[in-house]
Amino acid sequence: MLDAFSRSVVSADAKTAAVGAGDIAALRQYVAEGNKRLDAVNAITSNASCIVSDAVTGMICENTGLIQAGGNCYPNRRMAACLRDGEIVLRYISYALLAGDASVLDDRCLNGLKETYIALGVPTQSAARAVSIMKSSATAHIGETNTEANGGSKFRKMETTQGDCSALVAEAASYFDRVISAVS
Amino acid sequence: MKSVVTTVVTAADAAGRFPSQNDLEAVQGNIQRAAARLEAAEKLAAGLDAVTREAGDACFNKYPYLKQPGEAGENQTKVDKCYRDLGHYLRLINYCLVVGGTGPLDEWGIAGAREVYRTLGLPTGPYVEALTYTRDRACAPRDMSPQALNEFKSYLDYVINALS
Numbered sequence: 362m363l364d365a366f367s368r369s370v371v372s373a374d375a376k377t378a379a380v381g382a383g384d385i386a387a388l389r390q391y392v393a394e395g396n397k398r399l400d401a402v403n404a405i406t407s408n409a410s411c412i413v414s415d416a417v418t419g420m421i422c423e424n425t426g427l428i429q430a431g432g433n434c435y436p437n438r439r440m441a442a443c444l445r446d447g448e449i450v451l452r453y454i455s456y457a458l459l460a461g462d463a464s465v466l467d468d469r470c471l472n473g474l475k476e477t478y479i480a481l482g483v484p485t486q487s488a489a490r491a492v493s494i495m496k497s498s499a500t501a502h503i504g505e506t507n508t509e510a511n512g513g514s515k516f517r518k519m520e521t522t523q524g525d526c527s528a529l530v531a532e533a534a535s536y537f538d539r540v541i542s543a544v545s
Numbered sequence: 546m547k548s549v550v551t552t553v554v555t556a557a558d559a560a561g562r563f564p565s566q567n568d569l570e571a572v573q574g575n576i577q578r579a580a581a582r583l584e585a586a587e588k589l590a591a592g593l594d595a596v597t598r599e600a601g602d603a604c605f606n607k608y609p610y611l612k613q614p615g616e617a618g619e620n621q622t623k624v625d626k627c628y629r630d631l632g633h634y635l636r637l638i639n640y641c642l643v644v645g646g647t648g649p650l651d652e653w654g655i656a657g658a659r660e661v662y663r664t665l666g667l668p669t670g671p672y673v674e675a676l677t678y679t680r681d682r683a684c685a686p687r688d689m690s691p692q693a694l695n696e697f698k699s700y701l702d703y704v705i706n707a708l709s
Contacts, residue, residue, distance in 0.1 A: 362554065367546035370640040370649055379590035379639040385583050388643065392583070395576035399569045406563035452563055456554045459564050459572065465554055 362468060365391045365461035391461055394529070398461070400521045401529045404502040405455045411515055412502070413447040416494035420487050433484055447491055451499070454536045461532075463539055471543040478544060489545040496537035504530040547648035549575040575645055578696075585693035586642035589635065592688075596679060597632040603678035604671040617667050631675055638700045647703055655707045669708045676705050 363371060369384040391398070405412070417434075421427050427434040434440045453470035457463050478485050501507035502519060504526055509516045553568045589596065604627075605611060611618040618624045633654070640649035662669055680701040685691040 362551045363546055364548055364550040364554075366644045367548050367551065367648070370643050371546065374640065374649075374653070377636070379593050379636045380586055380643045381590045382587055385587045385590075385643070388579075389583055392576050392579045395573065395579075399573055402564055402569060403566075406565075409563055452558075452561075455563055456558065459568075460550045460554060465551075465558075469558065 363460070363462050363464040368462050368464070397524065397526050397529055398458070400519070401503045401526065401533065402455055402459045404519050404521075405451065405458065405499050405533075407519070408498075408502050408517065409448065409451055409455075411517075412495050412498045413444060413451055415498055415515070416491045417444055417447055419494045420491040423490065424487060427484075427487065433482070433487070443491075446488070447495065450492060450540055451495055454499075454533070454540070457536045458529075458533050463536060466536055466539060471540060475544050485544045489541045492537055492540045492544070496534055496541075499537070500530045500534050503533055546644065546652070548644045548646050579645065581690065581692040582642045582645055582696050585689055585697040586639050588689045588693065589639050589642065589697065593632065593635055593639070597628055597635055599682065600631050600635075600675035600679045601628040603682075604675035607674050608671050611668075611671060617671070627671070631672070634672070634676065634704055635679075638697070638704065641700045641703075642696060647700070650700065650704060650707075654704070658708070673705050673709045676701055676708075680705070 366388060369380050369388060373380045373384065421434060426432050428440070429435065434443050450470060453466045457466040475485060478488060505518055507516065507518065550572055553564065553571050557564050557568055605618065605624070610616060612624070613619065618627055637650045637654045641647055680698050683694055683697065685694050688694065689697065
C-alpha cells in the first residue's frame with residue numbers, strides 16, 4: 362500500500378534518483394491542503410451510513426425488481442450483503458482519499474471484485490449504479506454543495522471552514538469512477 | 546511502504562472501520578511536521594552529488610590504507626563503488642525524509658546489508674566515518690533551517706547506528 366509520499370519515493374527509486382524539487386512541490390501541495398483533506402475524509406465517514414443506505418435505496422427505487430422474489434436484494438440476507446458491500450467500498454474510498462493514492466483501493470478492494478460479483482450472480486450494473494449515487498452524495502458532502510431540496514429530511518451541511526475544495530472533490534470522484542469502471 | 550498514513554489505514558482496515566478521529570489526528574500531526582522534512586529532502590536532493598563526494602573524500606582521507614592493494618578501494622572501480630554506495634544511502638535518507646519514516650532505509654538499505662558487507666569483505670567503519678563527517682559538517686543556517694537539519698541528522702544517525 363502506498364500514499365502520496367511513498368508513491369513519489371517508489372517512482373524515484375525506479376529511476377535511481379532522489380525525490381527532486383518537482384515532486385516535492387506536489388507533496389507540499391498535499392501538506393498545504395492537509396486539513397481540507399482530513400475534513401473531506403471526515404465528511405465521508407461521518408455520513409457513511411446515510412450515504413450507503415441512500416445509494417442502495419436509490420438503486421432499488423430505480424429497479425424495483427431487485428426486491429421482488431428472485432431479485433438480488435430479495436431476502437433480507439441478500440439486502441444486508443448489499444448494504445455491507447456498499448459500506449466496504451465507501452470505506453476503501455475513504456482510505457484512498459486519506460492516503461491521496463488509489464493503491465489501497467485497487468489492492469484490497471477492486472482486485473478481483475468484478476470476477477467475484479459475476480461468480481456470485483450479483484448484477485454489476487446495479488452495483489455500479491449504487492456506487493455512482495454514493496459518488497454524488499459523497500462529493501456533495503465534501504464540497505458542501507448539497508441543498509435542502511436534494512437532501513430532504515436527511516439534509517445535512519458539514520460545519521467546516523468555507524473554501525475551494527474542488528481539487529479534493531475531483532479526487533474523490535475519481536476514486537468512485539475507479540470502482541465503477543472496475544465492476545462494469 | 547510504511548508511513549504514518551499507511552500505518553493508520555492498515556490498522557483501520559484490520560478492524561474494518563472507517564478512519565476514526567484518532568486516525569485523522571495522527572495524520573494531521575504528521576502533516577504539521579512535514580514542512581521541515583520536505584525542506585531537508587529538497588536541499589539534500591539538490592546537493593546530493595556534492596554531499597556524496599565530500600563524504601567519500603573524508604573517509605578515504607581518514608583511512609588512506611583503503612587504497613592499498615588488497616583493500617576495499619584498491620582500484621578506481623572499487624573506489625567509485627564506495628562513492629556510489631554512499632550516494633545510495635543519502636538517496637534513501639532523502640526518501641525517508643519524504644515519507645516521514647525509516648521505511649525506505651529499512652527495506653532497501655539496511656535489511657541484509659550486514660550479510661552483504663561480510664560476504665564481500667567490506668569494512669563498514671569507513672561508511673560510518675563518511676556519514677559521521679556529513680552529519681558533523683551540515684550546519685543550520687547555511688545548509689537548511691534548524692528543524693530541517695534536525696530531521697536530516699536523525700536519519701543519518703539511524704544509518705550510522707545500523708552500520709556500526
